[in-house]
Amino acid sequence: MLRTVIIDDDQLSRTILKKTFEKCFENVVLEGEADSVASGLALINRVHPNLVFLDIKLPDGTGFDLIEKLEDTDFKLIFTTAYSEYAIKAFKYSAFDYIVKPIVPDDIKASLNRINRVSTASTLPRVRAMRDNLFGSSEDANATIALPELNGFSIVRIDDIERCEGERNYSRIFFKDGTETLVSRTLMEFENLLAHHGFSRIHRSHLVNLKNVVRYLKSGGGMVEMKSGEMLKVSSKYKDELLNRLLHNRL
Incomplete structure (x- = not known):
C-alpha cells in the first residue's frame, strides 16, 4: 500500500x-x-x-x-x-x-x-x-550528478569527471583519479546535461571536461592532450567550437 x-x-x-x-x-x-x-x-x-x-x-x-x-x-x-x-x-x-x-x-x-x-x-x-544540475554552473566545483548503475546509482562530483566516451547506447565515464565506470546512457545525453558544466564534444565518441585539457595539437587533423596523458582525436565537425572555447576560456 x-x-x-x-x-x-x-x-x-x-x-x-x-x-x-x-x-x-x-x-x-x-x-x-x-x-x-x-x-x-x-x-x-x-x-x-x-x-x-x-x-x-x-x-x-x-x-x-x-x-x-x-x-x-x-x-x-x-x-x-x-x-x-x-x-x-x-x-x-x-x-x-x-x-x-x-x-x-x-x-x-x-x-x-x-x-x-x-x-x-x-x-x-x-x-x-x-x-545542482538544474541551477549549477561550470563555476560550481561541488555540483554533483547521479550515475545509474546495475543495482542503483552513484553520486559523483561533476568536476571529478575527466571525460566521457560513447559506446553505442552506453557511455564510459573516466575520472581524474584513473577510475572508470560504464553507464547505460548515450553520449549525446551526457553532452546535453554537462555542456553547462564546462564539457565539450570533440568527436562523435568523445566528450571532455575542458578543465582537464592541457594541450591542443594540430597534428593528425587535431588532437587534445588530457591531464591524464590521454591523447584524443578532434573531428573537424567540432574543432571550431572547441578552439573558440579554449582560446576564449569559455569553460
Whole structure:
C-alpha cells in the first residue's frame, strides 16, 4: 500500500492526480494535500508517507527547500514539473521519476508503474544532485550528478569527471583519479546535461571536461592532450567550437 501525499499549488494538477489514483490504483491511498513548503513540511511530518508527489516551484520556496528541511526522507519521490527538456535530463540523471505539466492520466499511470523499481535510499543526496544540475554552473566545483548503475546509482562530483566516451547506447565515464565506470546512457545525453558544466564534444565518441585539457595539437587533423596523458582525436565537425572555447576560456 502506497500512503501518498501531494504537494503542489496547482489545484488542477492535484485533482487529476487524485482522480487517477481513485480510478486506476487501489494500492495508492491519499493521506493529504498541501500547496506550499510550509504546509507540505507539516503534512509529511504528520503522516509519514511512503510516496510523495512534489512540485518544484511553490509559493514560499521550492521542493528542494522542503526536502532540505526534513529529518527523514525515507519515501519514494515523484516530481511534478513544468521545466524544460534540459531540466528533465537533470531529473533523469538524479534517479528520480517525474511528470511533466500539464499532467495527464497516462503519465501518472506510467510513473506509478515504474515507482516500485525505485529505491527510497539516499533521497536527500539525489535531490541535491538534481538541484545542482538544474541551477549549477561550470563555476560550481561541488555540483554533483547521479550515475545509474546495475543495482542503483552513484553520486559523483561533476568536476571529478575527466571525460566521457560513447559506446553505442552506453557511455564510459573516466575520472581524474584513473577510475572508470560504464553507464547505460548515450553520449549525446551526457553532452546535453554537462555542456553547462564546462564539457565539450570533440568527436562523435568523445566528450571532455575542458578543465582537464592541457594541450591542443594540430597534428593528425587535431588532437587534445588530457591531464591524464590521454591523447584524443578532434573531428573537424567540432574543432571550431572547441578552439573558440579554449582560446576564449569559455569553460
